[in-house]
Amino acid sequence: MRASRLLSLLLLLQARGRMTARELSDELEVSLRTIYRDVESLSAAGVPVYADRGPTGGYQLLDGYRTRLTGMTGDEADTLFLAGMPGPAAELGLGAMLAAAELKLLAALPPELGGRAARVRQRFHLDAPGWFRQDEPTPHLAALADAVWNDRLVEVRYRRWKQPREVTRTLAPLGVVLKAGRWYLVARAGEETRTYRVGEVLEVTTLDGRFARPDDFDLAGFWQVWTRRYEESVYGTRPRCGSPPTPSSGCRSSFRPRWPGPPGPPRGHRTRPDGCTPSYRSNPSSTATPSCSSSAPTSRCSLRPRCGSASPRRRAPCR
DSSP, rough: OHHHHHHHHHHHHHHOOBHHHHHHHHHTOOOOOHHHHHHHHHHTTTTOEEEOTTTTTTTEEEEEEOOOOOOOOOOHHHHHHHHHOOOHHHHHHHHHHHHHHHHHHHHHSHHHHHHHHHHHHHOOOOOOOOTOOOOOOOTTTHHHHHHHHHTTTEEEEEEOOSSSSEEEEEEEEEEEEETTTTEEEEEEEEEEEOOOOOOOOEEEEEEEEOOOOOOOOHHHHHHHHHHHHHHHHHHOOOOTTTTTOOTTOOOOOOOOOOOEEEEEEEOSOEEEOOSOEEEEETTTSSSSOOEEEETTTEEEEEEEOOTOOOOOOOOOOOO
């Protein structure tokens, strides 16, 4: 346990640079005193880690120091290859780079771990788009992704659902999101942060100007809030499944059958050719089950519905 924590601390300092003791304790979920002891242990083992005092101080490794020790387990190597998405990466223009990165990763792994990549691909496959959806052409996705990466302003011609259908906007792109096989652009338009469907972008022009990306912007947090508001605006707020429906909630009971029952009691008894005479309850609006009053043991009733079935024609023995 302690050896794994020391390795994690070393990799954090190598990957992120200078970090304070509080940041390390929050990341590793240990106390500050444990961080102090671990740093002393790394220093005693010959790792060139030193501390800077002051408000901007913290722990960091000596410039140029790198460790080849990763301690990667077989399960961790499997998750890396499982997370690969060649389709979306190719749409972003990163297909060749993804293939090169996987090749370098295979070369860096020990032979016993590198051989597990083929096993992962043979057993797991990621298909992000939903059912009955064709691939949406996104010819301008790579240009928008490049603008997101380099903080460049773009001018887009966009097709929307309301009039006027085609509009031109100057945007500060903050990120791209893949949702159910559809790409979306999150960008600042004036003082508002909006979402645009990349498949509806007709033209993109990268401008010379740059923009200052907000330091406190969280793409995942913004997307979670935006999707929740969008769903509420489309479907409205509904009570959770299992809560008792009320007249004001607009919910139907979970046990309401699809077949609403007979429109009313029959005006007269009609005997079926098989000798079965259906009888109903007196309440016309009830979802009563027709029963048979025939005493013939071999007669059948063909109007007995089953709650939730798509068709009311289900034959059942007469009672």
